[in-house]
Amino acid sequence: MKLAATAGGGLFLGFSWTSSVASALEVVSDTALAAGKIDFNSYLALSPDGLITIFSPNPELGQNIKTSFPMIVAEELDADWTKVKVIQAPLDTNKFERQVTGGSGAVPHSWERLRKAGATARQMLIEAAAKRWKVPASSLSTENSMVIHKASGRKLSYGELVTEAAKMPVPAEVKLKEPKDFKLIGKAVRNVDNHEMVTGKPLYGIDFYRDGMLFAMIQRPTAFGMKLKSVDAAAAKAMPGIVDVVTFKNNVAVVGKSTWQVNKARKALKIAYEKEGALESSADHDRLFKELLDSKEATVRRKDGDVDTAFKNAAKVVKGEYQCPFLSHAPMEPMNFFAHVRPDGVELVGPTQTPERARGEVAKLLNISPEKVTVELTRLGGGFGRRLAADYVLEAAELSSIIKAPVKVIWTREDDMTGGTYRPAVRYRFEAALDAKGNMIGYKLRGVGINSGNPTREDNFPSGAVDNLLIDSVEHQSPITTGPWRAPITNFLAFAEQAFLDEVAEAAGKDPVQFRLALLEKAKKAPVGEIKYDIDRMKGVIELAAEKSGWGKKKGVAQGFSVYFSHRSYVAQVGEVELKNGAPVVKKIYAAADCGQVINLSGANQQVKGGVVDGLGHAMYSNLTFKDGAPEQNNFSTYRLIRMKEVPEIDVHFVNNGIDPTGLGEPALPPTGGAVANAIYKATGKRLRNQPFMQQAEFKSA
Amino acid sequence: MAIYKLQINGRSYEADVEADTPLLWVLRDNLGLVGTKYGCGIAQCGACTVHVNGNAIRSCVYPVSAVGESKITTIEGLSEKGDHPVQLAWDEVDVPQCGYCQAGQIMTATALLQKNPNPNTEEIENAMNGNICRCGTYHRIREAVALAATKLK
Ligand code: FES
Ligand code: FES
Numbered sequence: 001m002k003l004a005a006t007a008g009g010g011l012f013l014g015f016s017w018t019s020s021v022a023s024a025l026e027v028v029s030d031t032a033l034a035a036g037k038i039d040f041n042s043y044l045a046l047s048p049d050g051l052i053t054i055f056s057p058n059p060e061l062g063q064n065i066k067t068s069f070p071m072i073v074a075e076e077l078d079a080d081w082t083k084v085k086v087i088q089a090p091l092d093t094n095k096f097e098r099q100v101t102g103g104s105g106a107v108p109h110s111w112e113r114l115r116k117a118g119a120t121a122r123q124m125l126i127e128a129a130a131k132r133w134k135v136p137a138s139s140l141s142t143e144n145s146m147v148i149h150k151a152s153g154r155k156l157s158y159g160e161l162v163t164e165a166a167k168m169p170v171p172a173e174v175k176l177k178e179p180k181d182f183k184l185i186g187k188a189v190r191n192v193d194n195h196e197m198v199t200g201k202p203l204y205g206i207d208f209y210r211d212g213m214l215f216a217m218i219q220r221p222t223a224f225g226m227k228l229k230s231v232d233a234a235a236a237k238a239m240p241g242i243v244d245v246v247t248f249k250n251n252v253a254v255v256g257k258s259t260w261q262v263n264k265a266r267k268a269l270k271i272a273y274e275k276e277g278a279l280e281s282s283a284d285h286d287r288l289f290k291e292l293l294d295s296k297e298a299t300v301r302r303k304d305g306d307v308d309t310a311f312k313n314a315a316k317v318v319k320g321e322y323q324c325p326f327l328s329h330a331p332m333e334p335m336n337f338f339a340h341v342r343p344d345g346v347e348l349v350g351p352t353q354t355p356e357r358a359r360g361e362v363a364k365l366l367n368i369s370p371e372k373v374t375v376e377l378t379r380l381g382g383g384f385g386r387r388l389a390a391d392y393v394l395e396a397a398e399l400s401s402i403i404k405a406p407v408k409v410i411w412t413r414e415d416d417m418t419g420g421t422y423r424p425a426v427r428y429r430f431e432a433a434l435d436a437k438g439n440m441i442g443y444k445l446r447g448v449g450i451n452s453g454n455p456t457r458e459d460n461f462p463s464g465a466v467d468n469l470l471i472d473s474v475e476h477q478s479p480i481t482t483g484p485w486r487a488p489i490t491n492f493l494a495f496a497e498q499a500f501l502d503e504v505a506e507a508a509g510k511d512p513v514q515f516r517l518a519l520l521e522k523a524k525k526a527p528v529g530e531i532k533y534d535i536d537r538m539k540g541v542i543e544l545a546a547e548k549s550g551w552g553k554k555k556g557v558a559q560g561f562s563v564y565f566s567h568r569s570y571v572a573q574v575g576e577v578e579l580k581n582g583a584p585v586v587k588k589i590y591a592a593a594d595c596g597q598v599i600n601l602s603g604a605n606q607q608v609k610g611g612v613v614d615g616l617g618h619a620m621y622s623n624l625t626f627k628d629g630a631p632e633q634n635n636f637s638t639y640r641l642i643r644m645k646e647v648p649e650i651d652v653h654f655v656n657n658g659i660d661p662t663g664l665g666e667p668a669l670p671p672t673g674g675a676v677a678n679a680i681y682k683a684t685g686k687r688l689r690n691q692p693f694m695q696q697a698e699f700k701s702a
Numbered sequence: 703m704a705i706y707k708l709q710i711n712g713r714s715y716e717a718d719v720e721a722d723t724p725l726l727w728v729l730r731d732n733l734g735l736v737g738t739k740y741g742c743g744i745a746q747c748g749a750c751t752v753h754v755n756g757n758a759i760r761s762c763v764y765p766v767s768a769v770g771e772s773k774i775t776t777i778e779g780l781s782e783k784g785d786h787p788v789q790l791a792w793d794e795v796d797v798p799q800c801g802y803c804q805a806g807q808i809m810t811a812t813a814l815l816q817k818n819p820n821p822n823t824e825e826i827e828n829a830m831n832g833n834i835c836r837c838g839t840y841h842r843i844r845e846a847v848a849l850a851a852t853k854l855k
Binding site: 061062063064188190191193194195197198199200201202203204206207209215240258259260261264330331332333334379380381382383384412413602606609610611612613614617635636637641642643644645647650 | 703719720722723724727730731732734735736737738739740741742743744746747749776777778780781784789792793794796797798799800801802803804805808827830831832833834835836837838839840841842843844
């Protein structure tokens with residue numbers, strides 16, 4: 001690093017990389033760490049000075065887990081929240097289970113464990129006080145990091161009891177609080193990292209620095225279906241700051257002393273590629289989808305009753321086809337990872353949603369045992385599913401093993417957007433058979449997708465509510481890589497299904513809300529096959545959203561309804577749309593969510609609003625298309641994300657039904673597209689069946 | 703390569719870099735000021751926003767050779783203790799989700815409030831529309847800018 005204090009300035013006396021590295025990994029200050037803390041369990045350590053350290057094992061990408069997990073521990077501990085310090089735990093499969101961010105599953109999985117971790121330590125503190133005061137433990141209570149003996153008015157702080165408490169036997173059984181006694185859970189608690197974030201502390205993987213570390217960028221094939229043929233790196237190698245150019249698999253890595261230098265040198269590479277697979281274009285996919293929708297062969301996902309007879313006897317048949325484009329995850333922090341492969345082990349540092357997978361795959365790649373690999377988790381600048389894959393971790397590890405040096409691989413935005421694992425493109429065909437009274441007696445859904453896996457959710461509503469039902473799918477294998485994208489599959493399927501049900505309700509002459517409620521009623525009274533969603537919870541959010549939005553009661557307001565169950569939670573939404581110069585403007589969205597017990601009201605509000613903004617933005621604007629295997633959009637100039645002016649008012653409500661938490665990182669996203677499309681139909685009379693809405697012929701010019 | 707003397711956050715720095723190096727990468731790679739973020743590199747997202755003589759600029763497309771005598775402020779230099787009214791408002795409204803875009807958001811908001819201490823909603827939106835937040839914290843950003851304006855009075 002070329003850096004010097006200027007003689008005249010005098011204020012700046014040198015920059016210490018070491019301190020920056022330390023704070024990159026630890027949010028808590030060193031004094032907090034040095035306070036002689038005593039571990040009570042994997043999640044919790046207490047210090048004689050009263051400081052409470054809570055370890056948060058799951059990757060934090062904005063879902064606020066680093067605040068909500070510790071809240072659960074602190075609740076059962078009756079901790080003074082102002083004395084709680086939260087530390088991101090590294091990957092440790094001995095201490096923790098499921099150190100994964102994905103599937104909206106962290107809180108449901110850990111709820112009990114975290115409560116018990118807090119309650120166990122609390123019980124040990126009580127036992128220590130009981131012993132000291134020679135009173136029965138049952139006569140003691142706790143509050144705000146204090147053990148209290150009401151009868152005598154005596155109090156001892158947790159700090160004073162820590163040393164003795166740690167020696168108490170660990171209770172096998174502990175009593176957990178009644179939800180009505182919660183003091184922290186359900187309240188709005190600010191993000192524990194706010195101060196670090198608003199002051200620009202090095203929290204993210206891309207901020208990580210280590211003395212002697214090299215920087216690298218990788219040129220990957222410019223199109224899916226191409227492979228590396230030859231590389232002429234002479235010019236690049238001669239450029240300032242370049243240490244080496246190495247080739248592995250289909251990658252050409254430029255390694256050097258700074259990000260800008262490797263970025264510049266990379267442009268001087270002369271690389272030839274050759275075809276190794278199909279070079280697909282979006283126009284090919286459009287054609288292919290039509291073929292696959294009529295394919296004789298399909299994987300049957302669910303079959304109830306006899307659809308052929310139902311459709312033959314139908315008084316009316318409704319059909320609709322819906323098409324979903326590829327999307328990039330586009331987290332604001334592009335992919336990056338630090339790796340140092342040494343003879344005795346491997347050090348990995350960076351943003352990943354699945355540290356255990358990263359460790360396992362790196363161990364396999366380098367043919368070493370996973371115990372030799374450590375994974376330090378930085379804060380993630382978003383993930384949205386992209387960081388469930390380990391491709392970018394493997395690249396960093398492979399590169400470090402070749403150059404035998406610590407290296408941080410950074411992706412440019414262009415690399416990130418053209419580098420794959422997209423939300424898959426899918427086309428759906430829905431068909432509904434109605435009898436003379438407008439009852440849905442038959443339902444067919446076929447989903448056909450590009451590397452989509454199963455593009456249906458066959459056991460979701462309305463399955464179980466229709467006597468004759470067939471859901472099947474066909475998948476096309478493509479060189480274009482795909483992967484989970486926030487609320488996988490349902491992020492679009494929910495729109496398609498809820499928009500289609502709106503069409504069916506209209507054909508049946510029924511109000512969209514009443515139509516859905518009647519189907520749920522039918523599923524309850526005369527269920528068809530297995531029902532894998534909770535009818536009452538779904539009904540609950542439908543009714544709450546209808547009530548809060550004044551459904552059907554507002555004159556001159558175009559409203560659209562949508563409801564969806566995803567992962568383990570239920571969200572209903574009502575969109576309100578106005579026309580401005582012929583173009584639809586989304587004015588307001590009401591969201592009613594049932595995620596069970598809300599942990600942090602502030603974070604939960606963020607997840608719902610953020611999910612709605614995410615769902616709305618991508619439904620309206622975002623599109624990734626291909627020409628000859630290459631993505632046609634590579635940065636935010638051509639790939640549109642939603643911006644502040646396009647965001648409507650969002651009104652969030654939670655159902656309070658006392659059940660344990662069921663997760664909220666994804667479920668608010670899927671219903672938004674449907675609520676908006678159905679409102680746009682009310683406002684314009686135009687049924688939108690493809691996304692993004694604003695690129696459809698109807699509104700393109702508006 | 704050439705030596706550039708830079709005035710950043712009231713201190714003097716030197717960096718030996720090529721003339722076309724964007725200020726963003728000088729800050730991040732050479733000076734260790736990594737609070738300023740990379741998001742797009744083409745002036746589309748605002749993650750890299752810093753102040754040059756009080757004006758919000760996109761440091762990803764601002765070559766170090768153009769800085770000259772100008773005074774630069776980054777997120778690290780907004781306040782000594784992280785208690786600038788805009789930073790306080792950001793905490794109070796609990797704005798960040800992943801937080802990656804927020805340094806840029808705060809720098810854009812601060813530059814706006816320095817020029818217009820009393821922005822209405824439309825003026826806030828006009829100023830902030832160039833900053834992308836992929837997590838969708840836009841409502842809280844808008845609210846925090848309005849709150850910060852009251853704190854600056
Ligand atoms: S990184 Fe500079 S505007 Fe996006
Ligand atoms: S908070 Fe994540 S991008 Fe804005």
